[in-house]
Amino acid sequence: LYVGISAIGYTLxxxxxxxxxxxxxxxxxxxxxxxxxxxxxxxAFDRMVGTFVAAIQAKDGYTRGHAERVSDLSVLVxxxxxxxxxxxxxxxxxxxxxxxxxxxVSIGVLCKAGPxxxxxxxxxxxxxxxxxxxxxxxxxxxxxxxxxxxxxxRLDGRxxxxxxxxxxxxxxxxxxxxxxAFDAMTSTRPYRRALPVSVAIEELTANAGSQFCPRVVxxxxxxxxxxGWELTDVPVHAIPVAETP
Amino acid sequence: xxxxxxxxxxxMYTALVAVAIGFGIxxxxxxxxxxxxxxxxxxxxxxxxxxxxxxxxxxxxxxRSTALSVAVIASLALLLQSPALVLLLSVAAxxxxxxxxxxxxxxxxxxHLPASALLAWSLAGTTMVVASIDxxxxxxxxxxxxxxxVAAIWCYLLLVAPAIESLEVDLRAQRGRRLRYTDLVRAGxxxxxxxxxxxxxxxxAYPELGAPAVLLMALxxxxxxxxxxxDSDTQRNYDQTLRAMSRLPEQLGAVxxxxxxxxxxxxxxxxxELGFGVDVAVDVERAAQLHEIGRIQADDGMSLPxxxxxxxxxIALSGADILRETxxxxxxxxxILAHRGAVPVGDEEAWVAGAIIRLACDLDLRLTARGERRLxxxxxxxxxxxxxxxxxxxxxxxxxxxxxxxTVGEPA
Numbered sequence: 001l002y003v004g005i006s007a008i009g010y011t012l013x014x015x016x017x018x019x020x021x022x023x024x025x026x027x028x029x030x031x032x033x034x035x036x037x038x039x040x041x042x043x044a045f046d047r048m049v050g051t052f053v054a055a056i057q058a059k060d061g062y063t064r065g066h067a068e069r070v071s072d073l074s075v076l077v078x079x080x081x082x083x084x085x086x087x088x089x090x091x092x093x094x095x096x097x098x099x100x101x102x103x104x105v106s107i108g109v110l111c112k113a114g115p116x117x118x119x120x121x122x123x124x125x126x127x128x129x130x131x132x133x134x135x136x137x138x139x140x141x142x143x144x145x146x147x148x149x150x151x152x153x154r155l156d157g158r159x160x161x162x163x164x165x166x167x168x169x170x171x172x173x174x175x176x177x178x179x180x181a182f183d184a185m186t187s188t189r190p191y192r193r194a195l196p197v198s199v200a201i202e203e204l205t206a207n208a209g210s211q212f213c214p215r216v217v218x219x220x221x222x223x224x225x226x227x228g229w230e231l232t233d234v235p236v237h238a239i240p241v242a243e244t245p
Numbered sequence: 246x247x248x249x250x251x252x253x254x255x256x257m258y259t260a261l262v263a264v265a266i267g268f269g270i271x272x273x274x275x276x277x278x279x280x281x282x283x284x285x286x287x288x289x290x291x292x293x294x295x296x297x298x299x300x301x302x303x304x305x306x307x308x309r310s311t312a313l314s315v316a317v318i319a320s321l322a323l324l325l326q327s328p329a330l331v332l333l334l335s336v337a338a339x340x341x342x343x344x345x346x347x348x349x350x351x352x353x354x355x356x357h358l359p360a361s362a363l364l365a366w367s368l369a370g371t372t373m374v375v376a377s378i379d380x381x382x383x384x385x386x387x388x389x390x391x392x393x394x395v396a397a398i399w400c401y402l403l404l405v406a407p408a409i410e411s412l413e414v415d416l417r418a419q420r421g422r423r424l425r426y427t428d429l430v431r432a433g434x435x436x437x438x439x440x441x442x443x444x445x446x447x448x449x450a451y452p453e454l455g456a457p458a459v460l461l462m463a464l465x466x467x468x469x470x471x472x473x474x475x476d477s478d479t480q481r482n483y484d485q486t487l488r489a490m491s492r493l494p495e496q497l498g499a500v501x502x503x504x505x506x507x508x509x510x511x512x513x514x515x516x517x518e519l520g521f522g523v524d525v526a527v528d529v530e531r532a533a534q535l536h537e538i539g540r541i542q543a544d545d546g547m548s549l550p551x552x553x554x555x556x557x558x559x560i561a562l563s564g565a566d567i568l569r570e571t572x573x574x575x576x577x578x579x580x581i582l583a584h585r586g587a588v589p590v591g592d593e594e595a596w597v598a599g600a601i602i603r604l605a606c607d608l609d610l611r612l613t614a615r616g617e618r619r620l621x622x623x624x625x626x627x628x629x630x631x632x633x634x635x636x637x638x639x640x641x642x643x644x645x646x647x648x649x650x651x652t653v654g655e656p657a
Contacts, residue, residue, distance in 0.1 A: 038472065038476050045483050052490055134496065137488060140482045
């Protein structure tokens with residue numbers, strides 16, 4: 001690029017004169033500077049989103065790193081499914097922020113070491129809508145709001161909050177739903193230890209078509225296999241033994 | 246800005262354009278050598294018309310900076326001819342912009358003044374080059390200066406007409422209609438036209454370059470346009486995400502809905518009034534928006550797990566820590582600490598910023614309170630209670646008069 005610009009600039013200088021350099025070089029320098037600014041701001045923006053997520057995860061230590069893992073794995077699945085760069089960006093942000101609404105759920109419910117009561121589950125079920133509402137004013141995230149709002153929907157319509165079924169659940173959301181479940185199963189939770197990756201895959205496969213999108217599960221399993229996770233057959237994200245009642 | 250408040254400016258805008266066209270047609274019909282002052286007058290009116298037009302017409306969500314920034318580049322490339330005219334136009338654009346800001350929403354929007362001036366420069370430069378084209382040889386030359394009226398109409402068709410069309414888009418968007426792709430294309434007509442016109446003129450100015458000249462001139466301009474568009478988008482995303490972050494404590498029920506955003510608006514306006522630069526004023530607004538963010542360390546936003554209540558100092562300290570983790574908000578973190586009194590010795594900027602934030606926060610609580618604690622924006626008694634910070638309190642309550650309607654404070 002620099003060689004090309006220099007060559008054009010030199011030609012202009014020889015054939016036209018000094019003013020031509022201003023015509024060509026000044027706009028290019030301004031463009032370069034503005035794109036560098038964009039790059040820096042984008043990095044700062046990503047760090048801010050990370051801080052945003054970390055602040056929420058501070059409430060629920062058991063899920064620390066969960067959002068980042070779901071985001072990374074969702075992007076890999078999206079890439080394998082041939083989705084565009086823009087869609088992969090959407091899924092990256094949507095996945096990392098999918099649990100942002102948990103800020104509105106009490107620690108007692110988030111970290112309860114045992115089954116939730118109906119009331120507690122009712123409180124927990126509000127987090128997708130809380131999260132979507134919180135992010136609704138961020139223009140570029142609007143296409144990703146469906147991920148935040150519907151990542152607990154099921155293919156058979158028995159999920160929440162809207163009870164969407166089948167193709168009514170957007171593809172990006174179906175990806176995050178499956179990856180979210182996989183990461184939850186392979187992480188140690190207050191009420192159980194992490195499951196082995198092979199068991200988690202069995203669960204995903206068994207529920208493909210009812211809870212998860214079969215096509216997504218197929219690609220997710222392939223990605224996990226490509227990453228070598230199934231060979232280890234140990235919980236990849238297991239937190240060192242945390243005894244729970 | 247409401248569509249009603251746009252009407253006077255729109256009327257002025259239309260009148261200016263009509264005058265510009267009148268000059269152009271009149272100049273063509275009457276075969277009189279135009280006076281030098283008349284030529285400047287024509288340029289001046291057109292430049293102001295477009296500067297005002299940009300203010301009126303670009304939909305807020307599409308981003309104003311794109312058109313203006315392209316105009317900057319166009320002017321850099323073309324306007325190397327008359328420093329006096331540049332000065333005249335920039336002063337005029339500044340004056341008009343200030344007048345309009347005071348008349349409409351009384352809030353001097355950061356960046357509008359130089360941006361309007363630069364847009365005016367761009368139009369002046371474009372017009373001057375067009376004016377110097379010899380219509381017979383189709384080359385630039387001093388002999389073609391008298392064809393300025395034709396240039397004026399040409400500029401009107403290329404720059405002003407598409408802008409008028411986008412007004413409709415803007416008004417529809419204000420009525421709540423979602424922007425469609427075609428709307429976005431229309432809204433981009435002005436910057437795209439500026440690029441095309443500038444590139445064409447640049448090519449005309451250098452006929453020896455041949456046919457590739459237009460492409461040669463257009464590419465760097467398009468690259469710059471892309472850069473500014475991306476910059477504008479990223480900046481908007483960044484600010485919107487910060488605003489969403491400021492609502493986290495509200496989710497815990499520890500803060501009134503909208504408190505941070507309202508305090509931020511007042512603090513930013515007060516910071517500008519007190520002489521802070523743009524970048525500092527923006528950070529003052531962010532700090533005011535996020536001054537309660539530290540509450541998220543507590544489950545309910547108010548007390549720690551052991552039952553002890555969070556102090557305001559703990560909230561500020563925790564909030565500053567959270568923001569420092571981004572690596573980009575150190576000054577915002579410093580201002581948040583300052584608003585609870587943690588000011589490094591000799592750091593007057595942080596002291597004033599901290600005072601603005603504290604007062605904006607306190608004032609918002611008073612303006613939205615019920616009963617005896619409630620304050621009206623017009624009530625000056627609150628200022629006298631602020632001791633050594635009276636000067637800052639005056640700026641804050643003046644800012645509040647801009648942002649709060651007397652009846653708006655009633656909580657739902």
